[in-house]
Amino acid sequence: MEAVFQFFRRNRLAYQGLSVLLLVLVVSAIGLLGYPVYTNFEQGRIQDRKTNQLASPELKAKYENRQLRVGDALTRIKIPKLGVDVVVVEGTTPAALKAGAGHYRGTPLPCETGNVAIAGHRTTYGKPFAQMDRLAPGDQIILQTPVGSCTYEVSDRGGSPNPFVVSPDNIGIVANTPGERNLTLTTCHPKGSAKQRLIIRAALVKGAIGA
Numbered sequence: 001m002e003a004v005f006q007f008f009r010r011n012r013l014a015y016q017g018l019s020v021l022l023l024v025l026v027v028s029a030i031g032l033l034g035y036p037v038y039t040n041f042e043q044g045r046i047q048d049r050k051t052n053q054l055a056s057p058e059l060k061a062k063y064e065n066r067q068l069r070v071g072d073a074l075t076r077i078k079i080p081k082l083g084v085d086v087v088v089v090e091g092t093t094p095a096a097l098k099a100g101a102g103h104y105r106g107t108p109l110p111c112e113t114g115n116v117a118i119a120g121h122r123t124t125y126g127k128p129f130a131q132m133d134r135l136a137p138g139d140q141i142i143l144q145t146p147v148g149s150c151t152y153e154v155s156d157r158g159g160s161p162n163p164f165v166v167s168p169d170n171i172g173i174v175a176n177t178p179g180e181r182n183l184t185l186t187t188c189h190p191k192g193s194a195k196q197r198l199i200i201r202a203a204l205v206k207g208a209i210g211a
Contacts, residue, residue, distance in 0.1 A: 053073040068090045071089055078143075100121055110150065111207060114180065115174065117183075118183070133198060141202050151207055174186070183201070
């Protein structure tokens with residue numbers, strides 16, 4: 001060990017290089033630990049704003065007239081088993097998903113006929129879908145919109161797993177299902193990776209809205 005110290009005393013450039021490397025490692029570690037904290041704080045601020053918007057008469061009018069824009073509050077999702085209670089916004093762009101969860105544009109509005117699809121973060125921005133893998137057939141998911149609420153129940157897929165995993169390019173998972181009343185939740189899988197998508201399928205059991 002003394003020989004190592006003597007080497008660095010004689011070689012100032014090597015010592016400075018080691019110091020820079022240690023500084024980079026420390027800063028990187030702080031960033032990795034601090035980023036989730038920052039995103040959770042940001043998501044909390046957004047949720048406060050969206051909660052107020054969801055209760056406003058202006059938002060109700062936009063909802064009824066289907067004039068919602070990306071980032072507008074859309075519905076509140078509650079998953080009693082997981083303690084989830086967050087406002088879902090319209091859209092799944094990176095900016096919209098800072099709210100924690102977003103509604104796939106082009107899919108039906110909550111509680112309406114078809115395949116309502118919602119994406120949510122699993123490790124950052126409040127991580128509302130962090131424990132989605134714990135859901136099982138029979139568990140309930142509640143959506144509260146400006147014009148009413150409804151309850152979905154995680155489906156029994158005839159012996160197939162639910163939740164289940166698909167590739168990230170499987171856009172068919174959020175395709176519409178005419179005549180059916182489903183809810184599809186999506187999140188990244190495994191935790192901390194976007195390599196795959198974890199999916200929950202649920203069926204409407206109470207409170208249908210619309211045609």
